Amino acid sequence: MIQLEYLSHSSFLLTCGNTRIVLDPWLEGSAYFNQWFLWPVYPGNLPTHFDAILISHGHEDHLHNQSLKKLAKSAHVFFPFQWRKGIKPYLNHLGFNEITEAVSFRTYELNDVKITYLAYSLESVVVIEYQGCVVVNINDALNSNHHNVADFLLTEINKRWTNIDYLLSGWSGAGYFPNQVRYPGKNDIEIAKLREQYFANNFCRFTKTLNPKISIPFVTGFVLLTEQNKWINHIKFPRRKIDQYFTEHYGNTRTKFIVPYPGDLVVGNEHKAHSHLHQVEEEEMYHLSYEHYKLEEQQVNTIQPVNQTEVGKLMKLMTYWINHNKQLYSETVLQDAVFSVFLEDAADRLFINIWYENGVFHLDQSQQPLPNRKALITTQTNRLSYALQRMWGGDAISIGYGHIIELYDEKSLEKNLDIVFTRLITRYPIAKQDLIKNPLRVAQYYLRNPTITTLWLKQKLKLKAQVNKYPYNERDHWFTYSKCDLCAVCKMPVVDNHQYNTYQTAANY
Numbered sequence: 001m002i003q004l005e006y007l008s009h010s011s012f013l014l015t016c017g018n019t020r021i022v023l024d025p026w027l028e029g030s031a032y033f034n035q036w037f038l039w040p041v042y043p044g045n046l047p048t049h050f051d052a053i054l055i056s057h058g059h060e061d062h063l064h065n066q067s068l069k070k071l072a073k074s075a076h077v078f079f080p081f082q083w084r085k086g087i088k089p090y091l092n093h094l095g096f097n098e099i100t101e102a103v104s105f106r107t108y109e110l111n112d113v114k115i116t117y118l119a120y121s122l123e124s125v126v127v128i129e130y131q132g133c134v135v136v137n138i139n140d141a142l143n144s145n146h147h148n149v150a151d152f153l154l155t156e157i158n159k160r161w162t163n164i165d166y167l168l169s170g171w172s173g174a175g176y177f178p179n180q181v182r183y184p185g186k187n188d189i190e191i192a193k194l195r196e197q198y199f200a201n202n203f204c205r206f207t208k209t210l211n212p213k214i215s216i217p218f219v220t221g222f223v224l225l226t227e228q229n230k231w232i233n234h235i236k237f238p239r240r241k242i243d244q245y246f247t248e249h250y251g252n253t254r255t256k257f258i259v260p261y262p263g264d265l266v267v268g269n270e271h272k273a274h275s276h277l278h279q280v281e282e283e284e285m286y287h288l289s290y291e292h293y294k295l296e297e298q299q300v301n302t303i304q305p306v307n308q309t310e311v312g313k314l315m316k317l318m319t320y321w322i323n324h325n326k327q328l329y330s331e332t333v334l335q336d337a338v339f340s341v342f343l344e345d346a347a348d349r350l351f352i353n354i355w356y357e358n359g360v361f362h363l364d365q366s367q368q369p370l371p372n373r374k375a376l377i378t379t380q381t382n383r384l385s386y387a388l389q390r391m392w393g394g395d396a397i398s399i400g401y402g403h404i405i406e407l408y409d410e411k412s413l414e415k416n417l418d419i420v421f422t423r424l425i426t427r428y429p430i431a432k433q434d435l436i437k438n439p440l441r442v443a444q445y446y447l448r449n450p451t452i453t454t455l456w457l458k459q460k461l462k463l464k465a466q467v468n469k470y471p472y473n474e475r476d477h478w479f480t481y482s483k484c485d486l487c488a489v490c491k492m493p494v495v496d497n498h499q500y501n502t503y504q505t506a507a508n509y
Helices: 065-070 087-094 147-160 188-210 239-250 282-292 294-300 308-328 381-389 410-414 417-424 431-437 439-448 450-462 483-489
Strands: 002-008 011-016 019-023 036-038 052-054 076-080 099-102 107-110 113-120 123-130 133-139 166-169 214-217 265-267 270-272 338-343 351-357 360-366 375-379 404-407
Touching (some): 019 123, 052 113, 065 087, 076 087, 076 113, 076 123, 099 113, 113 147, 147 188, 166 188, 188 214, 188 239, 188 483, 282 294, 308 351, 308 360, 308 381, 308 417, 338 381, 375 417, 404 417
Parallel strands (some): 019 052, 052 076, 076 099, 133 166, 166 214, 338 375
Antiparallel strands (some): 002 011, 002 265, 011 019, 107 113, 113 123, 123 133, 338 351, 351 360, 375 404
16 A cells, blocks of 8 residues: 655655655745745655655756755655756756666666656656555646647556556646736636636546546645736635536546645545645635745845846847747748847836847847837846746746736737747757757657657647647637637636636736
């Protein structure tokens, strides 16, 4: 029998006899340049000694530097094998010596525990087996991926594990889309709730397909504290109502739903609910989080004005990286790159205007945005500087809710210009360069995952000029379709989301 203890966010402690395994430990501190704050937090002293640490992917809230530093370095760390190098040196630098880059569909043994990774691109599903008990942790690997990717992995899981005891899954949107995209006539609250329903509905679909004995939704355990983003905390689909939603729209099942809070245990079919939060309404929990992070909330909402010297440094960084990143897109896409960035922490009202002309990006400063702009991005100087000074720093802007982007017309939506402009002003490794730099590793990755890697290559390489254009991933539908049509496209039932979440206005935040 496996005992599960919910620690926080996406992290569980699995006790398999004498073997202790922790999943995706974000156990303390903030993430994404002090924009995500862990909530709810673990009561009491956090465990630090584990036999193994299983990390599903490299996002900061799963591969959390501050948390990993606190853990005993005797643990065996597992991470999915990827075409990019770098994870071993990083973990070695933190003090870990026993590291396995797990190849997809290959089973590894740790004492008497079996561990199998099923990876897609940079994310993965992790399966843990012990004495006939099976835990499938799909985390957030499937919720926002394409239907064919999710269906492929679900089919493979069903082939290999016909009797699943526990299904672990997070949902809720991690990233700026669609909540940070402003568009004329868009109802931010309604669209945000529909997006939350989309993720919750995917969780129910996965549960129906895999038919586990127990399904454990843990959502995303963090809060946003900036005044302009606090409303996003309140529109999440409530976990306590997921069994009601499942019964109404997917029918009866053998599956039992368990909703844990940090410190809770799951042993067999029994939920040992130790957390006092079970007596607290979900809406009230966020107000408790604001009290818990009162000092941090004050700090993140106090904007420190930056001077012209700091803005000048940012301009140099932006000029270099935008012209470096232009290789990501075809000339057709780049011709639409006319946009402005408003720096809300500049001492004076300041816009950085950006346009593409004669094969080069040009930037200047002004007190007014470009009149012919396709979009206006609002962010802060220090946040954008952070995003450009570190590899993967762009996560602070995109995943971290670090900017708001206004689009003005349907063509810009159809062309996904929010993706283009966000990617141009942020820093990430470029896949094409890694493919050239590490051909042997890339070949190994492809040969071990031919079907699913082909899907990824199609998205990243063959459709370069179309910027994430798939018949089933039309992002503009979230802004231009009616609720009924949007639900039909997303293959989810039309419901009155007010019956699940009564939050109606962002006016107070």
